[in-house]
Amino acid sequence: MTDNHKQPLAFALAVNYAGMVCLAVAVNLPPLLMTTLSSAVGATREQAKEGGAAANSGTPGEAAAGQPERSLTEEQKGRISAAIFIGLVVGIVLTGPLADRLGAKPFAIAGSLLVGAGLAVLGFARSYAAVLGAALLMGLGAGVLDMVLSPIVAALQPEGRTSAMNWLHSFYSIGAVATALGVSEALERGMGWRTVSFALIPLCVLVAAGFVGMRVPRLVADGYDRMRLRRLCREPYFLAALAAIFLVGCTELAMAQWLPAYAEEGLGFSKVAGGRALMGFYVVMAGGRIAGGLVGHRVRATSLMIGCCALAACLYAVASFAPWRAAALAACGAMGLAVSCLWPSMLAVAADRFPHGGASMFALLAAFGNGGGILMPWLVGAVAGATSMAWGMATGILPPVLMVALLVWMAQHHTKPKTG
Numbered sequence: 063m064t065d066n067h068k069q070p071l072a073f074a075l076a077v078n079y080a081g082m083v084c085l086a087v088a089v090n091l092p093p094l095l096m097t098t099l100s101s102a103v104g105a106t107r108e109q110a111k112e113g114g115a116a117a118n119s120g121t122p123g124e125a126a127a128g129q130p131e132r133s134l135t136e137e138q139k140g141r142i143s144a145a146i147f148i149g150l151v152v153g154i155v156l157t158g159p160l161a162d163r164l165g166a167k168p169f170a171i172a173g174s175l176l177v178g179a180g181l182a183v184l185g186f187a188r189s190y191a192a193v194l195g196a197a198l199l200m201g202l203g204a205g206v207l208d209m210v211l212s213p214i215v216a217a218l219q220p221e222g223r224t225s226a227m228n229w230l231h232s233f234y235s236i237g238a239v240a241t242a243l244g245v246s247e248a249l250e251r252g253m254g255w256r257t258v259s260f261a262l263i264p265l266c267v268l269v270a271a272g273f274v275g276m277r278v279p280r281l282v283a284d285g286y287d288r289m290r291l292r293r294l295c296r297e298p299y300f301l302a303a304l305a306a307i308f309l310v311g312c313t314e315l316a317m318a319q320w321l322p323a324y325a326e327e328g329l330g331f332s333k334v335a336g337g338r339a340l341m342g343f344y345v346v347m348a349g350g351r352i353a354g355g356l357v358g359h360r361v362r363a364t365s366l367m368i369g370c371c372a373l374a375a376c377l378y379a380v381a382s383f384a385p386w387r388a389a390a391l392a393a394c395g396a397m398g399l400a401v402s403c404l405w406p407s408m409l410a411v412a413a414d415r416f417p418h419g420g421a422s423m424f425a426l427l428a429a430f431g432n433g434g435g436i437l438m439p440w441l442v443g444a445v446a447g448a449t450s451m452a453w454g455m456a457t458g459i460l461p462p463v464l465m466v467a468l469l470v471w472m473a474q475h476h477t478k479p480k481t482g
Contacts, residue, residue: 086237140443147435153205158425176203178266246337311434328451350402
């Protein structure tokens with residue numbers, strides 16, 4: 063490849079990596095602000111007893127002296143995370159078929175701007191309902207981005223998709239680390255959560271501008287027709303991949319969405335420590351994905367994922383039931399390594415088996431994966447509210463155990479690529 067061709071590819075990859083950082087902001091900002099939002103827009107204890115939590119629209123901020131303490135219930139906090147992933151799934155499902163027909167570029171631009179709009183709504187929010195709306199809007203933009211970024215990078219680098227996917231998704235982890243570090247430091251220095259929300263909007267505008275100036279490739283190779291979704295859904299291997307990536311979403315996002323709140327309320331650490339624990343989770347996730355990008359050509363993806371799932375199940379057990387809170391928090395952070403390769407490697411396995419699935423295939427995979435993000439954060443909150451935070455977190459043990467069985471079957475049935 064000549065130098066004239068290297069620079070456009072480098073620019074295109076850089077824009078997609080920045081888009082993944084924007085996606086990370088949308089998904090991770092609300093969990094980092096969870097306890098702050100709880101005191102800002104939650105009901106007073108008297109209102110909660112009367113069922114007025116969702117309707118509260120009191121003055122945001124920490125409870126002032128002489129004012130009743132405000133808080134959201136665990137189930138309401140879980141609903142914020144669920145709203146993000148409802149928006150994600152809606153964005154993915156709406157975007158996939160259209161991107162195959164209209165191209166990915168307009169959707170990449172729109173997704174970036176929707177995240178920025180959600181940040182603006184969050185910054186102006188005066189009620190729990192407004193926070194839910196902001197989470198839904200940010201999730202919608204993140205879903206549109208999630209839909210187009212993976213197939214764009216797969217089209218840019220058709221050789222070695224496992225490495226390409228791990229490199230792309232490592233920037234989700236890097237973005238999450240930067241978000242956790244920046245938000246934790248901002249809150250520690252007394253910056254308001256509204257200011258934090260507004261300060262992140264320029265990133266979304268810059269990403270949109272980058273896509274305006276980028277030449278986006280076709281999502282199916284020239285000379286080939288897209289494999290129709292109806293045909294894909296008749297393939298047992300693809301159905302297994304959908305179930306597996308749903309479990310990936312459950313495994314990863316239960317911890318990612320609840321770690322700060324669990325560190326504070328379940329383990330008794332400070333708010334800053336909770337944010338830094340999430341940052342540690344994403345630091346080791348980024349390291350794991352970079353390592354996956356380096357070794358992706360030499361290690362069988364299904365074998366790598368089976369080992370990661372076994373580790374994830376063990377770490378969930380330690381995080382939930384370890385007698386020492388420091389060990390439990392360390393297990394929460396180490397989960398970032400256990401889940402690091404699961405999502406990008408599963409996308410790569412499906413893309414290798416069905417190389418002409420197009421954006422619609424990625425849409426369905428991403429929708430099922432983020433479906434796990436709808437179910438598990440809510441389920442963790444519901445179980446925690448009925449029992450304890452530890453038992454809520456322990457529900458995360460089941461998805462990686464089930465996924466091991468699916469991966470064993472997929473390893474036994476992986477044959478030559480299907481192209482039509």
